[in-house]
Amino acid sequence: MIGNFEDYDAARHNGSNVDGGGELHGGGYTPAQLARISGVSVRTLHHYDQIGLLVPARRENGYRVYRPADVERLQQILIFRGLGIELANIATLLDADGRDQASAMREHLSALHRRRHELDQLILTVENTIDRLEGHRDMKNQNKLGKQQSDRQKFEALKQQAVDENERVYGQEVRAKYGDKTVNAANEKLLQMDQQEWDDVNELGEEILKQLSRAMEQGDPADAAARRLAQMHATWLRAFWPDGIYCARAHRNIADMYIANERFTAYYDGPCGEGAARFLHDAIYAATDGTSQPQALPNREA
Numbered sequence: 001m002i003g004n005f006e007d008y009d010a011a012r013h014n015g016s017n018v019d020g021g022g023e024l025h026g027g028g029y030t031p032a033q034l035a036r037i038s039g040v041s042v043r044t045l046h047h048y049d050q051i052g053l054l055v056p057a058r059r060e061n062g063y064r065v066y067r068p069a070d071v072e073r074l075q076q077i078l079i080f081r082g083l084g085i086e087l088a089n090i091a092t093l094l095d096a097d098g099r100d101q102a103s104a105m106r107e108h109l110s111a112l113h114r115r116r117h118e119l120d121q122l123i124l125t126v127e128n129t130i131d132r133l134e135g136h137r138d139m140k141n142q143n144k145l146g147k148q149q150s151d152r153q154k155f156e157a158l159k160q161q162a163v164d165e166n167e168r169v170y171g172q173e174v175r176a177k178y179g180d181k182t183v184n185a186a187n188e189k190l191l192q193m194d195q196q197e198w199d200d201v202n203e204l205g206e207e208i209l210k211q212l213s214r215a216m217e218q219g220d221p222a223d224a225a226a227r228r229l230a231q232m233h234a235t236w237l238r239a240f241w242p243d244g245i246y247c248a249r250a251h252r253n254i255a256d257m258y259i260a261n262e263r264f265t266a267y268y269d270g271p272c273g274e275g276a277a278r279f280l281h282d283a284i285y286a287a288t289d290g291t292s293q294p295q296a297l298p299n300r301e302a
Helices: 005-014 031-038 042-050 068-082 087-095 098-134 139-178 180-191 195-218 224-240 248-260 262-272 276-288
Strands: none
Touching: 031 042, 031 068, 068 087, 087 098, 098 139, 098 180, 139 180, 139 195, 139 248, 139 262, 180 224, 195 224, 195 262, 195 276, 224 248, 224 276, 248 262, 248 276, 262 276
16 A cells, blocks of 8 residues: 555444544545545645546535545555656546556556666666776776676667567557466566577577478478477477466467467568468467477577
8 A cells, every 4th residue: 555545444444433533524534634544745635636636525615525435546546656657647547447557557567668778778887987987997897898788788678679579569469368467477587588598599489480491391280390390389488478377278379369460470471481370370289289398498508
């Protein structure tokens, strides 16, 4: 909870008053009482009233009175404010249905990812400047450090670009299929990859396209080459998906999307030829009806 809403919720649950003054006769709270409950100032409540975000009822004497529904709306306002959402957008969020709220939150999440990336770059710059000013390294080491930091910044930017591009091209369909929680976790897993993991999974992606072309030449989505393809594809999915998400049904679900959406289809048909997405779909279905397990990512130290 934000502010002192714990006291309010406990009092509501027990059927008792919230503070020394309690609810007004007939129900409701004055601005001063709500300020004590929520931890916001009376001035802030008046501002919310003026902009139409939280409008209290008026008694016959003209005094403002906040009903329990207003208190709950204020809770939501403060939660959204805590997430960094501007007041101008909060009213729209509160009055929207669940799907519109989710869409707005996705946009906000993308903005937060961009902000985090900008902060990471700023932190690296400040750390580099501190080291230089304190003279901890000679010029040769400083130049080496600068290159390392520059490479790291480029790598972080590359991962963020991949997340943003995936959201732009595939986000709506994937979120509708698997839900925001799963997709957000997958994005976070990608952003947490180190350089070795990133190189491995991208190398595997290239090998999948080569294996797809080889398997298509054989023409049988249930033969050994196709089973190998499906195993490689399962390993590739596991690299991106949160732990515990992968299963045969989830694999078939993503295969269905490859032939149902032209953007997914083009990802495979483009480099491998027409019908590649359909062949991969059929190979996944054939393989997931069996008991074969995906192989591990390649070990470059072996």
